[in-house]
Amino acid sequence: MISAVVTKMKKEDLPAGEVLCSYCSGKCCRYFALPIDKPEERKEYENIRWFMLHGRVGLFVEGETWYLMVFNDCRHLLPDNRCGIYETRPTICRTYSTDNCEYDDDGIYDQYFEAPEQMWEYMQAMLPAERPRKFSVEPPHPAEISLPVI
Secondary structure (H helix, E strand, O other), rough: OOOOOOOOOHHHOOOOOHHHHHHHOOHHHHHEEEEEEEOOOOHHHHHHHHHHHHOOOOEEOOEEEEEEEEEEEOEOOEEEEEEEEHHHOHHHHOOOOOOOOOOOOOOOOOOOEEHHHHHHHHHHHHHHOOOOOOOOOOOHHHHOOOOOOO
């Protein structure tokens, strides 16, 4: 069996008049990331874990900014990784430039979480252990609890 070797085009080697998107796998159209507040409390970490339990959701940190990533292909991404609504694409797509796109990016972040279990472990490491709750009154002895007779 003969296998073809595909060489990835480098940005700096792009021939004049060519569009970088012609050589790309459509990274920018396969997920979106929204900045979120850095979690400080257990509830905030738990909310992030909840987001991550909903399928293809991750989280990354760059510098001081936390981002929630939702992996989901744009419904207008064509099989050749081109935009099916290029002429009427949203403003965010129109203002996106290949100058700073992820084409050559290796996807290395300061921190990256791809599973809710990782967020759980991080939360446990970052937050002090919860103290057991104290009763305001002494709980009754089990022998003192009466159950209804049926």
